[in-house]
Amino acid sequence: MSRLTYLCVCRCSSASGSYFTRSKASHVLKEFRKLHSYARSLGLSTDRQRDPNLNPIRNHIACTNKRAKCVSASVPLNPLHISKRDFSAETYSKYFSPDVAPIGYAQKVLESIHSTTGLPWWASIAVSTMLLRGIVTLPLAIYSMRIMAKVELLQPEIGKLSQELRREVAVAVKKFAWDTKYARFKYNSTMRKLIKDLYIRENCHPAKSSLVLWFQIPMWVCLSFALRNMSGAVPTASTDIEAPVLCPDLRTEGTLWFPDLTAPDATWILPVLLGLTNLLNIEMHSLTGQKARRMQKIMMNVMRLLSVVMVPIGAVVPSCMCYYWVCSSLFGLGQNVLFKFPSVRRLLRLPRTPSESQTPFTDMYNAAKLKYVLRAKQKDS
Template identity: 25%
Template sequence: MKYLEIQRLMRPFSNSSLQSDSKLRKLSFHSLHQTVVRKVIAPPHYRSFHQCISRPIYYEASQATYDLFQSIHSISGTSWSITIPLIALLVRMTVSLPLSLIQQRASCQQVKLIPILLAWKHNFRKETLHESGEQGPKACEKIISMKMRRKRNELFRRYNCGRWKLLLGFFQIPIFLGVLDVFRRMTDTKLTSFAQIFSVENMSDSQRIMLLEPNLANEGMLWFPNLMVADPHLALPFILSGTFMLNIFASGKSHLTLSRRQIVIRRGLGVAALCIGPLFLHVPSALLLYWISNSLLNWIQSWLVSWLIPISQPMQPLIPKKPWKITGLEEKELKFEKNPFL
């Protein structure tokens, strides 16, 4: 019965196709046959695929993050002024804290290996002076540095404290920026002209991927009741600068001895932290509240990790109070270090 119905539907199309080319007739007949069979014979639960505009992965991730924030807000039953620090705490506990523990263990193990590396450096120096001493001090230093680099990589690999583990903290940056962008969309804040260069909305259609959160307008706290606008008293931007200064100069690693380069970098970061306040005067309070909460939790986390896995100062080589009695071989080495061309 279904076959007769297919023949009846296809009869007028087959008569009209006699005037066209044979190849075109075969193609049209085949496509029409597939269409009719799909409509008549295919069961109703079969899916029909069609072309659609695919959304970027970033849109899907932002929508999932937005749904997660709404779930936390509804489950906790608190206002957004409490939910936002709670979200920062959850992100810290699930993402940042495990990575910080891995970094701290690797740093602690690397510090313990410093005396071994110093001992190997002494052996490499003596070995290089005997093998390549005639090439000059610069060539010897290059050879010693190459041997030390190989030995350091070997020890770090053996004790599972590779230098790549110290870079795990950079994985937090995309997550942090993604959360800030979700709060930006929830407050309907427009991007600046510079930030629009890196905006996903300029790469595809500018459709709204999440709804505006109107409860942010009346679920603030203290002197900032509206989280969708900037702080009317201009206090939150400078509080953010203070939390940055706290992380830079009073973190859990501030007791360690720093090199001159590290001191210069720290002072430069302090100057940049002071500039945060005037630059963020017009940022909505919701974004500043999350940033302040995240910065304070980072300071607490640094002290907690330093307390759980302390890093002691590396053992320094002993300096004798009186000059040692040197042998003939060591005397030749000292003469070579003073004047290698003798």
């Protein structure tokens, strides 16, 4: 662009009633100044730079009697050309490309396992999932279960402390004439301090049980985008240009009904399997026999909704991504099943808790029968 000009044309007619007030003219001036600053930041030339005496705004806008009468300028206009950016491709390249350290490292790990084992990509993805989850998330999951077991074992002691504190507060209310609001405040603040001291004593703060999520979710995201980059399913600046497939072997090293791992699963078998596996994982947690709190019920429903939403998402992404998600969900399902066995829990040195069942699968079957069959019959009747 060789010139930036400003033009304000206003038709002042009583018939149409189209005119600029002073406030509207002020708004136009602000917009022109922003545009001028933006063009100058891009290194574009303006009429002000060519002729310092030229003031196109003041010379071509005249406002009288609360009506702005804008006289069109005779300055030739050149259109403002600004290069259009594709924000989707630009954002993806900035945050999810192989140049981003965690995603690039995840891609190198997948390629190293593939080249070391010599397995086809479908088997290499499965082995990589099992290795990474077994090395990284499995120890954290065991640690999380140990923390939750200690917290559960503290509940009887917390209950006794609560009863003693209630009696002490009741005595203080009579002795010092505390009102109900102040007594409740003292009880809650003292109880929180006592529970915190117990958590410190046993080194089992419940927040530590969420440590596994801080590793599992980022690893899941990095591996997912690494597989997407390798399959070439990334946005580009132009629709006419296709992104290169970084690993061409993915096109031929699939298996069964998905031989091409760079293409979506047209049969929807992988996406449906993904949704069913996730739902089964969630329902196993909901059939523990313990009464869920309101927030836990909300979280369960949110997870169920996400499991359903993942089905159409899995149908449009490359098969390698959906296949990795299925492998990760199957690993989580197998992990949850193993943790139900009392012998496995003793082998992992998990404390025995009151909620632990010696016949976990029989109890789950009875709970599922009560939840899904008997309640459904009661609603029908």
